[in-house]
Amino acid sequence: DTAVSQTPKYLVTQMGNDKSIKCEQNLGHDTMYWYKQDSKKFLKIMFSYNNKELIINETVPNRFSPKSPDKAHLNLHINSLELGDSAVYFCASSHQSPGTGSGANVLTFGAGSRLTVL
Amino acid sequence: AQSVTQPDIHITVSEGASLELRCNYSYGATPYLFWYVQSPGQGLQLLLKYFSGDTLVQGIKGFEAEFKRSQSSFNLRKPSVHWSDAAEYFCAVGAFYGGATNKLIFGTGTLLAVQP
Numbered sequence: 685d686t687a688v689s690q691t692p693k694y695l696v697t698q699m700g701n702d703k704s705i706k707c708e709q710n711l712g713h714d715t716m717y718w719y720k721q722d723s724k725k726f727l728k729i730m731f732s733y734n735n736k737e738l739i740i741n742e743t744v745p746n747r748f749s750p751k752s753p754d755k756a757h758l759n760l761h762i763n764s765l766e767l768g769d770s771a772v773y774f775c776a777s778s779h780q781s782p783g784t785g786s787g788a789n790v791l792t793f794g795a796g797s798r799l800t801v802l
Numbered sequence: 803a804q805s806v807t808q809p810d811i812h813i814t815v816s817e818g819a820s821l822e823l824r825c826n827y828s829y830g831a832t833p834y835l836f837w838y839v840q841s842p843g844q845g846l847q848l849l850l851k852y853f854s855g856d857t858l859v860q861g862i863k864g865f866e867a868e869f870k871r872s873q874s875s876f877n878l879r880k881p882s883v884h885w886s887d888a889a890e891y892f893c894a895v896g897a898f899y900g901g902a903t904n905k906l907i908f909g910t911g912t913l914l915a916v917q918p
Contacts, residue, residue, distance in 0.1 A: 732905060
């Protein structure tokens with residue numbers, strides 16, 4: 685059973701189109717994230733949701749809109765795609781807990797969704 | 803601001819040789835520190851983590867890392883590298899954001915190549 689699953693794995697599209705990437709986790713975690721990995725392999729957080737509530741929004745263009753219908757799902761919708769949006773997008777989840785619980789605050793990542801904008 | 807530096811972009815070692823990947827962090831409080839590995843075309847897999855306690859932590863696949871507060875470092879080591887260890891390695895610091903919510907700040911990664 686895949687813990688964090690993303691679809692699609694590959695997405696090739698034209699500039700100006702709108703596309704979505706879906707993410708689901710079956711770990712019972714209460715927090716989910718989207719990270720972007722650019723062509724130089726640099727990973728940067730985009731969004732974080734805790735129990736369906738937006739917690740982190742890291743100065744991402746408003747063309748990017750995350751949606752969390754429930755705490756097991758976090759989808760990423762991108763409007764008016766640009767060349768610079770080409771990247772690998774990783775979904776992740778964790779169980780948030782104040783302090784230093786042994787299992788808390790450890791992110792489990794999905795396999796990534798490679799978006800290519802032509 | 804929190805940051806992570808991995809000084810080595812690319813390292814090549816021979817199979818069976820020892821390995822050390824460097825990581826330095828900047829964080830105002832006691833950090834949560836992580837090492838993740840990314841194989842080609844794959845997601846990130848957690849190798850090990852440091853939250854508190856013993857500064858030498860053991861991880862999966864025979865890896866270990868040592869937290870040195872005085873040097874702001876969390877270097878990853880393995881005594882004998884296997885060809886299957888070839889991958890990209892990322893060091894990360896966990897930063898609390900607005901309470902308990904954690905976010906990871908990653909270094910730029912070190913690409914490990916293993917020669918036969």
